[in-house]
Amino acid sequence: MPREESNDPRVPGTLPPYLSVSQITTWLACPRKYRFRYVDKREPESRSGNLAFGSAVHSAIEWWHNERIAGRVPELANALRIFRADWTAQVTDPLLDLEERTPEELQAVGEALVTLFVERFANDPPPTVAEQRFEVVLRDPATGNLLPVPLVGVLDAVEDGLCWELKTAARKNHISDYSLQLAAYSYAVRETTGVRPRIRVVQLVKTKVPKIEVEETMLSDREEAWFAEVAAEVYDAITRGAFPPNPSWMCPRCEYRGACRGAMAMRAAA
Amino acid sequence: MSSAALTTKIPVKDRDGRVIDEKEVATYAGLLARAHEEGLRSVATKLVQVPSPDNGMTAIVEATVETSKGSFAGIGDANPDNVNRRVAAHLIRMAETRAKARALRDAVNIGVVALEELGGEEEDAVSNRAPARPAPGRAPLREVSRASDGNRPVDRRPPAPPARGEVFPRGQTAQAPAPPSARAPAREATEPAMTENQRRWLYRYLSDRGFEGQAATDALLAAAEVNDLRAVTKSLASQLIDAWKEDRDAGSGGGGHAS
Numbered sequence: 001m002p003r004e005e006s007n008d009p010r011v012p013g014t015l016p017p018y019l020s021v022s023q024i025t026t027w028l029a030c031p032r033k034y035r036f037r038y039v040d041k042r043e044p045e046s047r048s049g050n051l052a053f054g055s056a057v058h059s060a061i062e063w064w065h066n067e068r069i070a071g072r073v074p075e076l077a078n079a080l081r082i083f084r085a086d087w088t089a090q091v092t093d094p095l096l097d098l099e100e101r102t103p104e105e106l107q108a109v110g111e112a113l114v115t116l117f118v119e120r121f122a123n124d125p126p127p128t129v130a131e132q133r134f135e136v137v138l139r140d141p142a143t144g145n146l147l148p149v150p151l152v153g154v155l156d157a158v159e160d161g162l163c164w165e166l167k168t169a170a171r172k173n174h175i176s177d178y179s180l181q182l183a184a185y186s187y188a189v190r191e192t193t194g195v196r197p198r199i200r201v202v203q204l205v206k207t208k209v210p211k212i213e214v215e216e217t218m219l220s221d222r223e224e225a226w227f228a229e230v231a232a233e234v235y236d237a238i239t240r241g242a243f244p245p246n247p248s249w250m251c252p253r254c255e256y257r258g259a260c261r262g263a264m265a266m267r268a269a270a
Numbered sequence: 271m272s273s274a275a276l277t278t279k280i281p282v283k284d285r286d287g288r289v290i291d292e293k294e295v296a297t298y299a300g301l302l303a304r305a306h307e308e309g310l311r312s313v314a315t316k317l318v319q320v321p322s323p324d325n326g327m328t329a330i331v332e333a334t335v336e337t338s339k340g341s342f343a344g345i346g347d348a349n350p351d352n353v354n355r356r357v358a359a360h361l362i363r364m365a366e367t368r369a370k371a372r373a374l375r376d377a378v379n380i381g382v383v384a385l386e387e388l389g390g391e392e393e394d395a396v397s398n399r400a401p402a403r404p405a406p407g408r409a410p411l412r413e414v415s416r417a418s419d420g421n422r423p424v425d426r427r428p429p430a431p432p433a434r435g436e437v438f439p440r441g442q443t444a445q446a447p448a449p450p451s452a453r454a455p456a457r458e459a460t461e462p463a464m465t466e467n468q469r470r471w472l473y474r475y476l477s478d479r480g481f482e483g484q485a486a487t488d489a490l491l492a493a494a495e496v497n498d499l500r501a502v503t504k505s506l507a508s509q510l511i512d513a514w515k516e517d518r519d520a521g522s523g524g525g526g527h528a529s
Contacts, residue, residue, distance in 0.1 A: 055466075059470070081477055081482070082474065082477070084477065084482055084483070085470075085473040085474045085476070085477035085482065085486070086470055086473065086474070088473050088482065088483055088486055088487070089466075089469040089470045089472070089473035089474075090466075090469075092469065092473075092487055092499050093466075093469070094499075094500060
């Protein structure tokens, strides 16, 4: 008898093959959203304009890093052209939700942010690698046991003893707002190299007058252990199929809002 | 007067792939050229059936050719089982080409089957031998032969990447074989959409060629021969990328940032 296909994460084969910071933060923000995205692999009803904007800025800066790593001296004009091309590619997606801002307005902001970044770091030596992928084992600090899946992610840029994290944000955030992600990266670099890195957080802020904020930090054993504990608990919840919705201020812009409300209505009707 | 050959020979292979004979077939370009010589007045096509799971994904197109000798009709069908796998994503275009080839054969009184009416691998054989034909993997992009106005030869070349600064007006080649509303949904229903990475690659490539903003979108639509980016499927985007990479690598590309 053929086995029916299942989206139940408790069924072997449907568990995630790895964990990423994005998966963990998605589950923490809303377990049901995690299920829609990573278990059901449901097509989103919309796409976040903020994420699309960040992606276009990121890719222009990645291009700039790579040009310098290759020994070339990239012109700002070309970095801006890369940004515009990627931004145009993003805004042609009919699912994009720009939240009352226009593509032209955001393009101008993006160009200003890329300019700020290039001007800020043009005289510094380039990083060693841009977009460095990592894959490390995850250890549950409570038990010492290894999780059955690795932690996978990408560091924006890496150089000796330093990794970069680039953020685009509507306002300047406190560095502790990114503590889970930074702890994950610190954990990953230390697991890989044996050395705890400094982390440079570059915030490109989309204020009326765009600005750049650069800070560096180094995390502690305790913060890394806390990240591993969170990851282990999230993984455990996923394996148990715990995906309750988490109604919050984020719901109105959620890419699965319709599906979520439909699912709840069906459950109520049943 | 066109120099396109009216017929060509294709190899006939046995089960093991060994060439055991040759077969003469008509070429679309040759048929069209002959039809022009004989007073071609118009070529009209009509989409009779949109491919869907209910009809085995079979597209059917009817073509009517008018020459000084009269009016000639032909029917063409295409489904995933009777086309080359590389054009399986373009069933309506293929059905249209086949319908027009059949109508043109009657119009110019050619009895042998046209290459385009055959199932698939035969086209590969000819394309490998005759450099004038589109390269494998690129042919489907211009496979849509637009209804002729009786004067302009049908463009069957692969999608030329726009030159830097070249105006690539949207709709320049547009006289779709079927209404856009009939074409795009058929694709959307059956194929995954262009991915974000593909979209980024294409726009970067166009940017390298001097196309930005709406001009880039217009150039992409024209190259893909669609009226809406939602109709650019993953496979169609993949073909465009392959074709443009080939052009770029051949030295006709731009700055090479699209990577």
